[in-house]
Amino acid sequence: MNKIVMIGAGNVATHLSKALAGAGMDISQVYSRTAEHAAQLAKHVGADYTDDIDCLLTDAYAYIFAVKDDVIATLAKAVADRVGDNHLFVHTSGSTPMTCLKEATKHYGVIYPLQTFSKDREVNFKEIPCFIEAVDEDAEGMVRMLAESVSDRVVAMCSEQRRLMHLAAVWSCNFVNHCYDVADGIMQACDLPFELLLPLIDETARKVHELSPRKAQTGPAVRYDRRIIDAHLGLLAGQPQLADIYERMSKSIKEQSEKSE
Amino acid sequence: MNKIVMIGAGNVATHLSKALAGAGMDISQVYSRTAEHAAQLAKHVGADYTDDIDCLLTDAYAYIFAVKDDVIATLAKAVADRVGDNHLFVHTSGSTPMTCLKEATKHYGVIYPLQTFSKDREVNFKEIPCFIEAVDEDAEGMVRMLAESVSDRVVAMCSEQRRLMHLAAVWSCNFVNHCYDVADGIMQACDLPFELLLPLIDETARKVHELSPRKAQTGPAVRYDRRIIDAHLGLLAGQPQLADIYERMSKSIKEQSEKSE
Numbered sequence: 001m002n003k004i005v006m007i008g009a010g011n012v013a014t015h016l017s018k019a020l021a022g023a024g025m026d027i028s029q030v031y032s033r034t035a036e037h038a039a040q041l042a043k044h045v046g047a048d049y050t051d052d053i054d055c056l057l058t059d060a061y062a063y064i065f066a067v068k069d070d071v072i073a074t075l076a077k078a079v080a081d082r083v084g085d086n087h088l089f090v091h092t093s094g095s096t097p098m099t100c101l102k103e104a105t106k107h108y109g110v111i112y113p114l115q116t117f118s119k120d121r122e123v124n125f126k127e128i129p130c131f132i133e134a135v136d137e138d139a140e141g142m143v144r145m146l147a148e149s150v151s152d153r154v155v156a157m158c159s160e161q162r163r164l165m166h167l168a169a170v171w172s173c174n175f176v177n178h179c180y181d182v183a184d185g186i187m188q189a190c191d192l193p194f195e196l197l198l199p200l201i202d203e204t205a206r207k208v209h210e211l212s213p214r215k216a217q218t219g220p221a222v223r224y225d226r227r228i229i230d231a232h233l234g235l236l237a238g239q240p241q242l243a244d245i246y247e248r249m250s251k252s253i254k255e256q257s258e259k260s261e
Numbered sequence: 262m263n264k265i266v267m268i269g270a271g272n273v274a275t276h277l278s279k280a281l282a283g284a285g286m287d288i289s290q291v292y293s294r295t296a297e298h299a300a301q302l303a304k305h306v307g308a309d310y311t312d313d314i315d316c317l318l319t320d321a322y323a324y325i326f327a328v329k330d331d332v333i334a335t336l337a338k339a340v341a342d343r344v345g346d347n348h349l350f351v352h353t354s355g356s357t358p359m360t361c362l363k364e365a366t367k368h369y370g371v372i373y374p375l376q377t378f379s380k381d382r383e384v385n386f387k388e389i390p391c392f393i394e395a396v397d398e399d400a401e402g403m404v405r406m407l408a409e410s411v412s413d414r415v416v417a418m419c420s421e422q423r424r425l426m427h428l429a430a431v432w433s434c435n436f437v438n439h440c441y442d443v444a445d446g447i448m449q450a451c452d453l454p455f456e457l458l459l460p461l462i463d464e465t466a467r468k469v470h471e472l473s474p475r476k477a478q479t480g481p482a483v484r485y486d487r488r489i490i491d492a493h494l495g496l497l498a499g500q501p502q503l504a505d506i507y508e509r510m511s512k513s514i515k516e517q518s519e520k521s522e
Contacts, residue, residue: 011479070488095481095489114461116479121468127460155457164451167493172444172458173465174480175510176437181474181517183433190425196416197433198470199388200375204434205466207382209459213442218272218377219435220356227331228356232428241513248506249436255502256442 003028003060004146006047007075009037011117012092013066014044019125019150021045029057058083062146064111065091065101072096076104088142094166097159098133109134109143112162113151116173125150131157131165182242186235214260221250222257264289264321265407267308268336270298272378273353274327275305280386280411282306290318319344323407325372326352326362333357337365349403355427358420359394370395370404373423374412377434386411392418392426443503447496475521482511483518 004025006017009032021027027045032038035051042049050056056079063079065072072091079089085105091098094112101108110133115123130151134140140156147154157165180201184194207216220228229250236243265286267278270293282288288306293299296312303310311317317340324340326333333352340350346366352359355373362369371394376384391412395401401417408415418426441462445455468477481489490511497504 068484069486095492114457116461116465116468116477118468118472118477118479121471123464129457129460153460161451161453163492164447164496165453165457166489167496168444168447168453168458169461170480170482170493170507171440171447173461174478174482174514175440175507176462176465177469177474177478178482178510178514178517179432179436179440180469181478182513183429184474186425186429186432190422192422192426192429194469194473196375196390196426197429199390199414200377200430200434201437201466201469203384204377204437205462207377207379208438208441208455208462210382211379212455213438213445216377216379217435217438217442218379219431221431221435221439223329225330228427231356231424232431235425235428241509241516245506245509245513246431246436248502248509249439252443252502252506253435253439256439 002026003057003062005029005031005057005060005063006041006045006066007031007063007079008066009034009041010066010068011119012113013064014041014119015115015117015123015125016064016066016092016111016113016150017041017045017047020146022125023149025146025149028060031056053078053082056082060087062088062090062142064146065089067091069093069096073100073103076101080104088139090143090146094169095163097163098135099159102135107135107139107142109139110159110162111143111147112157112166114165114169116177126152129153129155131155131162133157133159133162214256217253217257219253221253224250224254263287264318264323266290266292266318266321266324267302267306267327268292268324268340269327270295270302271327271329272380273374274325275302275380276376276378276384276386277325277327277353277372277374277411278302278306278308281407283386284410286407286410289321292317314339314343317343321348323349323351323403325407326350330354330357334361334364337362341365349400351404351407355430356424358424359396360420363396368396368400368403370400371420371423372404372408373418373427375426375430377438387413390414390416392416392423394418394420394423475517478514478518480514482514485511485515 027047030042030049038049089108112131115128130147134143288308291303291310299310350369373392376389391408395404
């Protein structure tokens with residue numbers, strides 16, 4: 001009766017499955033087109049696994065699609081062909097509208113956990129904001145129950161807002177991490193350990209708990225210290241792509257700071 | 262005998278003066294060309310203040326120049342003309358070579374605290390890595406004593422390494438904070454509170470304590486999910502400068518991830 005099938009075995013599927021299983025939910029089966037990945041995750045959560053859609057359980061109440069955005073709709077149709085259209089289908093994507101599930105079933109929704117998941121790193125799912133959406137009240141009840149079993153921060157949100165929030169997440173996580181990566185490369189080039197930057201990285205993140213990022217900005221770009229900016233561009237001369245990003249980021253910082261003056 | 266004069270009253274001067282005073286050092290005088298700023302900081306650390314170089318104390322053992330990079334050399338010369346060349350001169354800049362002080366005095370060095378300082382935010386100076394350099398052993402002894410009085414993480418470093426580390430700091434702090442600022446703008450545009458992003462921001466920073474940034478990378482760029490990237494570029498169409506940075510960051514993430522495969 002309370003069976004859940006997880007479609008996908010990547011980072012989101014893994015962390016969400018573990019959290020659901022940890023909350024006492026019954027993940028009965030994991031599907032991935034790569035049997036090995038399905039098996040690995042299934043083992044963690046005490047589930048069966050399959051790489052064959054024709055072997056999917058047909059009596060689960062929810063099928064959660066934690067797969068790449070561009071395969072959600074097609075895969076949902078294929079799963080519905082096997083299991084029928086009387087189950088709850090949920091996807092976990094930030095940028096995909098909820099309606100991409102409507103061709104597959106009448107009962108659908110979204111649980112979008114806003115976090116950066118890596119396989120080898122545990123996270124405390126309870127703290128992760130989960131944004132939910134559902135096609136009707138019945139579906140919303142089920143989606144909310146699932147989301148609240150794993151997270152203390154469940155917020156209803158429409159597809160359009162979720163899409164913009166995903167864009168904000170790319171800036172505040174993926175691009176931030178790439179900045180760390182560029183810094184790591186610079187440190188390596190002069191034989192310095194990346195660890196020396198960690199207090200700075202931590203304080204930069206902590207600061208925006210109290211100050212707006214606009215107010216928290218420091219450094220040569222916000223002062224528009226052209227001498228230092230040019231010296232830094234000189235140091236990046238061998239990496240024109242990074243020099244280019246450096247110049248554009250500095251200009252953008254300057255313009256934003258002028259706007260708020 | 263143990264008098265220190267602080268030249269400058271900006272963010273670095275403020276936090277460093279407070280830390281030195283807190284460690285029992287005698288900040289006797291604060292100089293700023295803006296009397297009001299000098300007075301403000303002087304009040305905090307129980308010092309005199311002046312906006313007139315001709316009123317500088319002449320019997321301090323150390324003069325610390327926490328001022329904009331491009332005025333350090335000129336100001337140091339002017340101070341030496343007033344106080345003589347027998348004192349320790351120290352600057353606090355990441356990108357300025359130590360030798361910019363050599364025209365002013367025989368005894369000089371650098372204390373570069375690697376942190377982002379804002380006036381309204383207290384920091385724990387003890388945790389801040391401080392990178393020191395000095396012209397000779399005598400000066401190094403004094404510089405180290407000053408640095409170790411405020412920080413538990415004092416590391417000797419030459420001007421060239423410090424210059425590169427400052428560049429790494431711009432990426433891992435200033436550019437990171439600008440990414441937060443862009444995300445804040447996106448959230449505001451869809452009436453969502455920036456706070457929703459904080460768990461993601463915190464985890465992104467925590468992750469690189471354990472994984473290298475290269476390994477920690479997630480998101481549409483590292484998967485090079487062109488459909489999402491193009492959708493995000495569409496959302497940024499009204500801000501061509503940000504769209505441009507988005508495209509270049511995504512390409513750079515993709516290329517770095519291909520390199521490490």
